Amino acid sequence: MTSPASTEGRALRVVVVDDATVIRESLPALLPDLDFTGSFANVEAMLRARPEADVVVLDLHLSNAGQPNARQGVAAIRAVTAAGYRVCVFSQEERRFVLAACLAAGAHGLVSKAAPTARLEQSLREVAAGEVVIPPAVIGLVEVLVRRNSLTILSDRQRHVLSGRARGLTYAEMSGRLHLSESTLRGYWAEVTRNVSEHFQRTAPGDLEHALGLGPGDLLDYWPEPLPPGTPTSPQRTDRWWRLGRTR
């Protein structure tokens, strides 16, 4: 449903969903190499229009006085991914459990609104190419899960790459230390991120709470219910996640 699109010979097609008009109108100007095929204030409008897009730039907080019932948070992510789009969350959200919950809901990338424009463009291209873009805060969380045997399917090489990324090392720096080419390391990292994304989507919050040393129920305000294998995504399953903007 959300397979990467081939952009050979044409500009990357992007749709932006953000309740802030200034974001919707400024992104095309800031990223002139991308083809913005639509901009919407909420997910519902976008899903009605069904624009062609290789990646959807999605804000997490879409509810406001003008659209109080707009779907937002992980509910919005699941709705968009269920429609077959690849989603890159573009938000000011910094809480790592919330960001991890976005991956659990099916997001393919997470980029902070504080990030430089060039990084946003790079992340969108990576998401469109089938990769999963994970921010440093969540990479650290993943390392904890691996160390505490919650995430056990990574190979030694994948663990080494994860360890380097968790410490902020670039591929060039890791290449010197691990004596592997940068492209090889990128390949390992792509496998890690796909495994992580799947693990987040399939693991019960209780298991994650246990692995992370959290109290029972600490993740309930953030985490979507896990999807059994083969279960189609349904936005109705996550209606309560409109409360995402609430602070803990």
Place this chain on the structure above:
Amino acid sequence: MSAPAPGGDRPPSERVGPTRTGWGRLSGVGNETEPATVGAGVKVPTTAAGTDRAFALLILGMRLGTVVQMAPSLPQGLSESPTRLGYLLVWLLAAGTATVVSVVVWRSGRPLSPRWYLVDAAICSLVVLLGLVVVPEQVRLGTWVGYQPAYALSVVCSGVAVRSNRAWLAALVAVVAADVAYLLPTLSTDTAATLLGNVLTLVVLAGVGRWVALYIRRIAEDGDRARAQALDLGRREEERRAQLAIHNGAAVIRMLGDPALDDRARFMLQEEAQREARRMRSYLRGRDHTDPFLSASGAAPAGPVSLPHAVGRVCDRFGDLPLHATLDLADTVVLDDTAAEALDHALASVLLNVRDHSRAETVVIHADAEEPGGDGAWVLTVHDDGVGFTPDPEQLGVGLREVVINQLRPHGMEVEVSSTPGLGTTVTISGRVVT
């Protein structure tokens, strides 16, 4: 740091001022850089210069003492000498030379120079040889009328501290030869042993005296070197403490002076400036700023803290940086007060460097530790993706060298800095939990 005032805690009446004249110069009294006392105990400094003063005192005492011993026999010598005028002139030459030498060493505060000692020895040899003419043969041995052997002994002993082995040996040979020539006419079976003993006295006392004098001088010079080294170490330690106290504050002040600073960064820097001002005040009051009671936090020690908590406190003060901290893996590591304070200061210095120089888009602080039951090792890395630099261990700045590396080492933390131009910088701090 100032040296104690001369006289130490003695009452003002006993204190010695900085002026050095006459006896004070010889005894070391009044030397404002070295301990000195007056009254019952005159203490000559144990420095190399003080040792020279002690030798000068010894020479003065021996030479004037010999003249004093010669004086009572002068009338008898004049009456018994075949040439009264000659005896008087030779006596005056000996006494005058001894007096001049005493005055010279008193004023200079050190033994004669090799050249003047050779002159002294030559005059001595002349006095002894003239004794062949002016002293009757029967009073040359064992009397103060024939004072020449005693005078020769005082001259030989005056030369034990001369700063030339060749001058010392040449003078000894000359004086001993003159003494032998002076005594040889008295040689008989009865006097042979006494005569030989007199000559051997010159040689043995000169040799042993020379050895002891050189040994004492070597001890004093070693002491001087040790003092100079201690002084240098003290100066370096003071310099290091000043760098520790001032470095971060100077960086904060410089950054606050940047007119392009945004409001958030300015607020953060103002908070940091308050901390650094407290640290500087502690230093200026002469307190150890690494003492948690006097630390930049200004608060009493809160007891041991976890590594994530200690690092998190620093991160909170650098909220304007693109910081990402992952510290969960080290949540079992606990630091004591002083180690946590040193780490706080060092980490702040690293982040000030990042803020000031790196132009980083992402800064990742990561902590890792052995699982409980392991050897307690932990590692903290600070990585930025900024401009980087070419690290040179010999030319690290004050911040990395003193505030980070040398400040953490006493707490069992080692620091490694790796950086590549264009790729960013990684500062790795490793330690071990002390149980």
